[in-house]
Amino acid sequence: MRSWIAMLLMGCLASGLLAQGGRYPEAGDKSQKAELAQLARLEHDQRAAKAAFAKRPKDGQVKHRYVVATVRLGTATMTSEALDRKVKYRRALRLYREALKVDPNNVEAKNNKQMIEDIYRSMHRPIPD
DSSP: OHHHHHHHHHHHHHHHHHHHTTSSHHHHHHHHHHHHHHHHHHHHHHHHHHHHHHHOTTOHHHHHHHHHHHHHHHHHHHHOSSSOHHHHHHHHHHHHHHHHHHOTTOHHHHHHHHHHHHHHHHTTOOOOO
């Protein structure tokens, strides 16, 4: 009986260690691939909105779509677990700045830009251009 319980506990422990140790990376890979695919779709949408805005910068709806697509991509980039933090915060900051050039009153872009800059300041690091 004791050996059976010991084997059961060892099996549970081993399966937990294997799962934590990345022995089964396909689960992480699937979610990471899905997240990267979502980022690619958002980037495609943002590029299309940017191209439309370049053609018709006076059109309010086109301008709004461009800003929304840019902020949406910025937020997805900033919160992504699939991207390295050295990449994602710089890229998100660039996207928020891009949106704020077109719509300086966009609350989400303003707040997230400020948050990223504050994080860089708190780490005593230069804020990326």
